[in-house]
Amino acid sequence: MSSYIGQSVKRLEDKRFLTGKGHYTDDIILPQQTYAYIIRSPYAHARIVKIDISAAESAKGVVAIFKGKEIADEGIAGVPCGWQVDFKNGETMKEPPHPLLVVDKVRHLGDGVVVVIAESKAEARDAAELVEIEYDVLEAVIDPKKAAQAGAPLVHEDCPNNMCFDWELGNPKADVDAAMGKAHHVTSLEFVNQRVIPNAMEPRAAIGDYQVATDKYTLYTSSQNPHLIRLLMCAFVLGIPEHKVRVVSPDVGGGFGSKIFHYAEEALMIWCSRKLERPVKWTSDRSEAFLTDAHGRDHVTEAKMGFDADGKIMALRVNTYANLGAYLSTFAPAVPTYLHGTLMQGLYTTPLINIDVTATFTHTTAVDAYRGAGRPEATYLLERMFDLAALEMNVDPAELRFKNFIPAFDGVEQEGYQTQVALQYDSGDYEPVLKRALEMVGYDKFRAEQAAQSNGKLLGIGFSTYIEACGIAPSAVVGALGARAGLYESAQVRVQPTGKVSVFTGSHSHGQGHETTFAQVVADKMGIPLEDVDIVHGDSDSVAFGMGTYGSRSLAVGGSAIVKSIEKVLEKGAKIAAHLLEANPDDLDYAEGKWTVKGTDKSVGFGDVSLTAYVPHNYPEGLEPGLDFSSFYDPANFTYPFGAHIAIVEIDKETGKVDLKRFIAVDDVGNVINPMIVDGQIHGGLAQGIGQALFEGAIYDDTGQLINGSYMDYCMPRADDLPSFEIDRTVTPCPHNPLGVKGAGEAGCIGSTPAVVNAVVDALWKGGFKVKDVAMPMTSQRVWTAMQSETV
Amino acid sequence: MIPSTFEYKKASSVDEAISLLTEDAKLLAGGHSLIPAMKLRLNQPSSLIDISDIDALKGISDGGDHVLIGAAATHADIAHSALVKGACSMISDGAEQIGDIQVRNKGTIGGSLAHADPAADWPALVIAADAIIVMQGASGSREVAAASFFTGFYETALAENEIITAIKIPKLTTGSSSTYVKFSQPASRFAIVGCAVVKNMDEAGEVGNIKVAITGVSEKAYRDHAVEDELMGQPLNQDVINAAASKAASRVDVMSDHYASQEYRKHLASVYVKKALQNLI
Structure with a gap:
């Protein structure tokens, strides 16, 4: 029986979101609440000469003003990093302190210097104008490769060459190079995967609330990850007892990765609240968000891919400089390494792979996970190389992929696929996604149309066949790779006496629709109506523990934990039902919300069993009352969604303007619970990935000023920039989790970017402009410039 | 994104607005350039004089050989005006290309002209149309040809105590x-x-x-x-x-x-x- 799973149930949470009744951190107003304004550095790199707060202190409404020194004097070093990657020589990565407010030096534009707390937001802002800070401005370094060169300005004095770590994965370089030397054709490319700014609709916000009477702390924060924030803040930043701290992430308006991390402002608000014994609220404004939300991507890469005469890949060699920004954000070291290097196999049988990553500090905002986190960068690299190789060798890019795909394996009858770069893929069947995408695009017809094009436009097609590692992640595996946390998930299924069900999940929904998808799973598995299920998340006082939502993990890991708890509920329920039916539990079937004695019409309903569990008058001997179970689920492996994306673009030869005409996406995310929600996730991911290809990108000047730190200059994709997406799916169930799901949150963003760039390069190439690359975002100017200099 | 303190004054007539227009004051019509600049504290006027509700500044009317557009007419008003379209179609077509729907519904032609953003649409439109900019100050009203109105980077012929009251768009002649x-x-x-x-x-x-x-x-x-x-x-x-x-x-x-x-x-x-x-x- 499955009446909800697989149905496009309308999102239960949308009523409050669409009617403006969502409840976000900034909507919370506590008694006696004060307001913080953080004065931030206007320079990327400067020594602080003097801070004069005397005029501001006496300004109207001011409650307190704090500087970094007062925090440092209490022995608080700052926010920690949650992932350790060691140097190739075995030394631990460099982990310079990341203070809540700086003491003597600012290291990026927007670094926090002084916090002004006042009775109102406006008074805090006004008083901040009166704080005088004198800076001695220093030279800055922005580019991750230049940062590693001798003589570059140092971000941290004790990090020579600005190196955080260097790292290598795969086969020995000598073997890879030897194979490359024998290759029939080598495609090489140097490119930048540019820095993007997350731009969640709701800016970050945090309220610290210390209650002196109870000695308890509450942090309200716009976070994807409330329990981990609590752990990091208590144990590693402020040294306060975890059981006295509650962290609440109420409705959160989007994160895209940027709200996974423990930010300085969160600990700062708690610290200030303890000082003042009053709640302190900070809400980022949009300009501040541009400067302080962790950014994404920012890789400078050189890659070589060698092919034999038949077009089979022989070897892949990659060298990447990864920009970490000025400080280590929570998961920053994992992104260019274990979420990037491990994906270099792609969907292909490449026998020899080596990737070398150098991670550097620069005078820029910290860089960390951003929708896809490392996997889009890996996909971008592989898929750009593939289409370019096809152009260079004059072979069809689709055919080249079919030639190199890993053969189908289900992970049950056949073993998982062991890559050259540490991972073992769970299950995969790659040909059908590309075949379906080719069918949808009408490939032969398109190529004919492209050849006949003669209207002053250039038509191009671009491919991307991607794989991602999601359902993050088996704790022991990631622990061995440097994670300082486990990546399981918890779930509690509490059956109320009336048979209604409250589910407490450690996953966190900030737009994904968990309240609907999870309820569908629970209702189906328990055979009860959807409206009898309530999904609770985002509060450390009600949810036992959680590792939050990112890495397309919620359903695969959090959903699996829920299923485990449901199984426990039903197992105990069967004992109670058996008692009521005077039968043996093994003789009962459970379906449609009731236990029935096999082969009879004797049955008892879920509601009666629930009531009996809490009113245990007629009850099995020795059985505890109640019907309430918790579980932790630690996945056996990552999950590996995959898919094929195809972009068709038209370039205006006169202006260089790129018009995205069509976008086809065929994704395999395993089993699907709610097709509408999965479609929505794919659509959003596509828009974001296309945004990186065509519109988005942080621009820093040489002094470290962010040139495009507002929506007047930083271009987000808009509905009228995008065609109606043409999407479809294949289903290859995940063999190792109970729902067979793989995760859908990042797929669109991972697959789409290279397809668009490949389409532009294809259009240019077929139009006679044999360029290998157009830097993202592919603005009209960049495409036009490519057509000026590279005419054949 | 909080502006510094300012006084808000609502003017009910052009004369009243002019009398309130002291050195540090700014006129508020659609506010689509001014308010963001104030929120970023790039602009910190001592007072805002709201002229968005002055009837004399609104409306689009037939002036015989020209169309008279009130300075507080929104871009959307102009884009949707059959009178303007009939007189000089690029004016309504151009208005339709400004910003987005929200900007067009709030932003005004007079505000845009006075701001004189070098990348705004209106300046090119009024220059090509040979429009007349009508301005009023304490000493009365005067008219300046659009071609002479823009004097430099964000600079216009508008004096500090003057308000743009209307724009005259000549009707295109046959041919x-x-x-x-x-x-x-x-x-x-x-x-x-x-x-x-x-x-x-x-x-x-x-x-x-x-x-x-x-x-x-x-x-x-x-x-x-x-x-x-x-x-x-x-x-x-x-x-x-x-x-x-x-x-x-x-x-x-x-x-x-x-x-x-x-x-x-x-x-x-x-x-x-x-x-x-x-x-x-």
């Missing part, structure tokens, strides 16, 4: 036609190049009179006489158009930013002059 084409900056959707053209053909089928105005390219919107000179007395065919377009932006200092270098912007000016002229064949 005249107009067009506005624009290449937008993708984020702001301001013009990287906006080209407005009004042309009149003489009885011989040659260009008798032409006004080509360009915005977004230089420190202020301007009449591109280099282009016009190539067109005067010529038939409007592709060769003539190409020759004229190649002269675009050849006599001004061309701006540069990360979306368009000098070279690319100058090239776009030629392309968009060509597109505009082709629209008028």
Whole structure:
């Protein structure tokens, strides 16, 4: 029986979101609440000469003003990093302190210097104008490769060459190079995967609330990850007892990765609240968000891919400089390494792979996970190389992929696929996604149309066949790779006496629709109506523990934990039902919300069993009352969604303007619970990935000023920039989790970017402009410039 | 994003607004440039004088040989006006290309002209239309031709104590036609190049009179006489158009930013002059 799973149930949470009744951190107003304004550095790199707060202190409404020194004097070093990657020589990565407010030096534009707390937001802002800070401005370094060169300005004095770590994965370089030397054709490319700014609709916000009477702390924060924030803040930043701290992430308006991390402002608000014994609220404004939300991507890469005469890949060699920004954000070291290097196999049988990553500090905002986190960068690299190789060798890019795909394996009858770069893929069947995408695009017809094009436009097609590692992640595996946390998930299924069900999940929904998808799973598995299920998340006082939502993990890991708890509920329920039916539990079937004695019409309903569990008058001997179970689920492996994306673009030869005409996406995310929600996730991911290809990108000047730190200059994709997406799916169930799901949150963003760039390069190439690359975002100017200099 | 303290005053007449217009005061109509600048504290006026509800500044009316547009008419009012469309179609077409729906519903023509953003659409449109800007100060009313109104980078002929009250758009005469084409900056959707053209053909089928105005390219919107000179007395065919377009932006200092270098912007000016002229064949 499955009446909800697989149905496009309308999102239960949308009523409050669409009617403006969502409840976000900034909507919370506590008694006696004060307001913080953080004065931030206007320079990327400067020594602080003097801070004069005397005029501001006496300004109207001011409650307190704090500087970094007062925090440092209490022995608080700052926010920690949650992932350790060691140097190739075995030394631990460099982990310079990341203070809540700086003491003597600012290291990026927007670094926090002084916090002004006042009775109102406006008074805090006004008083901040009166704080005088004198800076001695220093030279800055922005580019991750230049940062590693001798003589570059140092971000941290004790990090020579600005190196955080260097790292290598795969086969020995000598073997890879030897194979490359024998290759029939080598495609090489140097490119930048540019820095993007997350731009969640709701800016970050945090309220610290210390209650002196109870000695308890509450942090309200716009976070994807409330329990981990609590752990990091208590144990590693402020040294306060975890059981006295509650962290609440109420409705959160989007994160895209940027709200996974423990930010300085969160600990700062708690610290200030303890000082003042009053709640302190900070809400980022949009300009501040541009400067302080962790950014994404920012890789400078050189890659070589060698092919034999038949077009089979022989070897892949990659060298990447990864920009970490000025400080280590929570998961920053994992992104260019274990979420990037491990994906270099792609969907292909490449026998020899080596990737070398150098991670550097620069005078820029910290860089960390951003929708896809490392996997889009890996996909971008592989898929750009593939289409370019096809152009260079004059072979069809689709055919080249079919030639190199890993053969189908289900992970049950056949073993998982062991890559050259540490991972073992769970299950995969790659040909059908590309075949379906080719069918949808009408490939032969398109190529004919492209050849006949003669209207002053250039038509191009671009491919991307991607794989991602999601359902993050088996704790022991990631622990061995440097994670300082486990990546399981918890779930509690509490059956109320009336048979209604409250589910407490450690996953966190900030737009994904968990309240609907999870309820569908629970209702189906328990055979009860959807409206009898309530999904609770985002509060450390009600949810036992959680590792939050990112890495397309919620359903695969959090959903699996829920299923485990449901199984426990039903197992105990069967004992109670058996008692009521005077039968043996093994003789009962459970379906449609009731236990029935096999082969009879004797049955008892879920509601009666629930009531009996809490009113245990007629009850099995020795059985505890109640019907309430918790579980932790630690996945056996990552999950590996995959898919094929195809972009068709038209370039205006006169202006260089790129018009995205069509976008086809065929994704395999395993089993699907709610097709509408999965479609929505794919659509959003596509828009974001296309945004990186065509519109988005942080621009820093040489002094470290962010040139495009507002929506007047930083271009987000808009509905009228995008065609109606043409999407479809294949289903290859995940063999190792109970729902067979793989995760859908990042797929669109991972697959789409290279397809668009490949389409532009294809259009240019077929139009006679044999360029290998157009830097993202592919603005009209960049495409036009490519057509000026590279005419054949 | 909190502005510094200011006083808010609502004016019920133009005279009252002028009397309130002290040195540190700013006029508030649509507020689409002013309010963001205030929130960023780039602009910190001591008071805001709200003129958005003054009836005398609203409305679009028939003035005989011209259409009279109140300074507080919104871009949307103008875009949707049949009167304006009938008088000079590029004015309503151009209004439709400004910003987005929210901006068009709130932003006003008078506010945009007074702000004189070098990438705004209105400056090119009013220059090509040969519009008259009507202004009022304490000592009375005066009129300035649009071509003389823009004096520099965000600078106009408007005196500190003056308010734009109306814009007179001459009705196109028989044989005249107009067009506005624009290449937008993708984020702001301001013009990287906006080209407005009004042309009149003489009885011989040659260009008798032409006004080509360009915005977004230089420190202020301007009449591109280099282009016009190539067109005067010529038939409007592709060769003539190409020759004229190649002269675009050849006599001004061309701006540069990360979306368009000098070279690319100058090239776009030629392309968009060509597109505009082709629209008028």
